[in-house]
Each structure stands twice: as C-alpha cells, then as structure tokens.
Amino acid sequence: MKSVARMSLAEFAAYVSSHLRKHGIRAVLSGGACVSIYTGNRYQSYDLDFVENVPSSRKRLQEVLSAMGFTESDRCFKHPDTDFFLDFLAGPLAVGNEPVHHTAELTFPTGTLVLLSPTDCVKDRLAAYYHWGDKQCLEQALLVTQNAAVDIRDIRRWSAGEGKLAEFERIRSKFLEARRKRE
C-alpha cells in the first residue's frame, strides 16, 4: 500500500476511515474535506473533520489512532508523515437541524471512506453560509454542485426547515447554473 506521506486527502481519509471501522468506530467525514474530495481538490483542505453518530470513548479513539502512528495535540490527531490532521467533532451527525440518515461511500486502494453525500455536503456548507454569513462556504457549495450530482429540490426543502427559504430562493439561480455547467 502507498505510504501515508504519498496519500492524497481522499486516500488518507479512506485509510483512516477503514482502520477506524475495523475497530468498531464508525466515523463519517464531514466539513471542508468533503468539498475537497467532491471537487477534485479545487478547494484544498488539510483538516479532516470526522463525526460519530454514537460517540466511542475518547480513550478508545486515542488507542486506535495511536497504534496507527497518530499523536494528539490540542484535541486534533496528527501523523508525522503528512500535513493532514484529524478532528473528531461532537455528534450527532447532522446538517443544521436534520439528522443525516444516508451517507456515501467511496473506495480507494487505501480503503473505503464513509462521508457526507454531495447533497448533504452542500447543506453542510450552506448551513455555515446561512448562520455565519460565510461567503466562502457558499462558493464551496456551488463548486460541489458543479462537480457532483446534487438534489437541489431537497436542498430547497431543507433550507425551508432551517427557516432560510427566502435566502435560498435568492441564490437558487446560482445552483441551477452550477448544475448546468456540470451537465
């Protein structure tokens, strides 16, 4: 298998995800790393945010990751052979107010990665745009829409649930245009 030093973000995430799963820890990749993966690194992230629906003990996580060569510093896990680092966020796995029931899986030579689906990845970025006014997150949501199959109708429904239907209607044309570029 490829050395950690030569792994791409997606390969590294898959390597970690598979190892964790082997030890009964089912963590789902979320956040900016998913954007990076769905956009072929058009947005580069070094921060791999994992979320567990049913959190395992911190001690168990430390044991498994330590056996893989990670060390913990300031609640993040770093590996000596790469700049990518891991953060385990408090669950539950959710996009805004909604729980995530369906995740995606991508397989690489280094393992199988469980991550947010492209549609949930867009919702995750839009939550940051809606609630923090972070325009970079809107750009990331559009980039994902341009590069992966995204259900815009479901995003509209979810936006309404977040109390942001008017805001979604204001930016909807950008999503339709992004989807057209993909087609």
Add this chain to the structure above:
Amino acid sequence: MLEPLLGSKNRERILLYLCGRPEGYAREIARFFKTDLDPIQKQLDRLELGGVLYSHQVGKTRLFGLNPRYPFLPELRCLLEKAIEFYPPEARENLVITRRRPRRKGKPL
C-alpha cells in the same frame, strides 16, 4: 432549576444567560451571577466542544453564543425559555433584558 438535567449549576447559568442574548463573554456571565470566573470559563469550553455553543474572538474578548447549527437548539431553547418562566419576575427580567443597542461613549444614561 435545570441543574439535575444539565449536571452543573454553571452550565445552566451560561445557557440561561445566552438564551436571552445573542452573545456573551465569560467575565460578563460570571459578574452577572456573582460567581467565580474559572468555573464559568471551563463550562463555556465544554459547551463549545460539545457543539452547543460557538465562539469567536473580538479584540481580546472571546464571545460565545448558542450555536445555530446545534441540531437540538430549538428544543434546548424551549426548555431554557420554560425554565426562565419559573424565575421570580425581577430575576426573569434581568435574564432576558439587556441593552445591546449602541450608545456613544460618555453620553449620560
């Protein structure tokens, strides 16, 4: 009031305080409840780590607020608002009323 549920008096104080305001900082919360700063800071950190609060730095001050992305926020708000109703009128007023609109420095109150 919610201490048996939340497991800490200071955690309850923080959540009640932030329920009535957009944001607040550790010293302000400690001063409001006439309590020590250190346990308030510890609970703020724990609540942030758990995703219940967010924080950001403004100058030298770290401001905290209820995290709008916390999936249980609407339910938590309902619980906190109900708890506030059980406080005596004066305490209730103090908890929810705060002057946030701008006021020129030096202008008499």
